[in-house]
Amino acid sequence: MVVTFERTLIVMPAFNEEASVADVVTEVFAALPGVGCLVVDDGSTDATVAEATAAGAIVARLPFNLGVGGAMRLGFRYAMDHGFDNVVQIDSDGQHDPGNVPALLEGLASADLVIGARFAGQGDYEVRGPRRWAMRVLAVILSRTTGTKLTDTTSGLKASGPRAVRLFSVTYPAEYLGDTIEALVIGARAGLVIRQLPASMRPRAGGTPSHNPFKAALYLGRAILALGFALVRPTTVEEGGHP
């Protein structure tokens, strides 16, 4: 199948990522010629905007920090307004390899939302200890909710097809972990077909994932809480959206 990049928008939420954002944008354009690339600056105080602009991305500046969820809903709305069919979310810290994107876009032929998963065979990304158990628990519950086998529910590498873009441009949640866990629940309940494909990850440019057991426990607690509320929330979540 021939994948057309012209109708695809890469959305990169960026918060103080001056060190890596330009490289990622350059890499995106090299790997995916013709693609649209929107960097959503989430209230950065460093040179993220200048770096991203210089690298050739369209840069939207949020007036203050909204979190990944807020930045992504902006991206979905931008895609709607400018006639993009698909939206692919890529982290601006260089963790995701844009080379995975064509495979994800092909996956959209038979799904509305494709997740690039870190533990699905490719790459050498590994998390140990309590954080890993937390991710396992989430994966089991969300697999049941979405009716497909998921192993990595908190991946920031996701491709959304037209139906998902339309849905998320109104309902993408801004709460903590809302952009990963709750978005999946919203999508599943709205009838989106969700799939997972393996994706290779690179070590993060700055910092390593935390292995502090206390933080991991806190993370699990908040994740379960977020998941619980996402599951019992009424399905009509149109309020707070725009007309």
Place this chain on the structure above:
Amino acid sequence: MSPITYIFGIAAALGILLVVVEMLRRGRLRERHAIWWIVAGVLALVIGVFPTVLDWAAGLLGITLPTNLVFFVSIAVLFLVCIQNSAELTKLENKTRTLAEEVTLLSLRLDQLEPKPHSGPLAPPAEQRSVI
């Protein structure tokens, strides 16, 4: 009950009502946020003027010490005000978020339609700028 205690109760209730009504009058409080404060003030005034109402209500509910009813109602009112404030805050956060997104999209569009002169090669030609 001494006359001083009696007057003190009424004065306190009137004080609450006075502050709430004055703030409403000056538009510094919307009536939907003031509703529980008004309820509290009116209740306090009624009980201040007719203390027997409190004894009667406590007896009706089987509360031995009438003061406990006062504490219960006070805490209930504070709880309702707090929960209303939290709900209101959430609503405002959602609105702020939507506005922030809207402003960002608009300013992005504006930047694309009329680039700032110093923002690079897309600056408008000189003759266009002089027509003001």
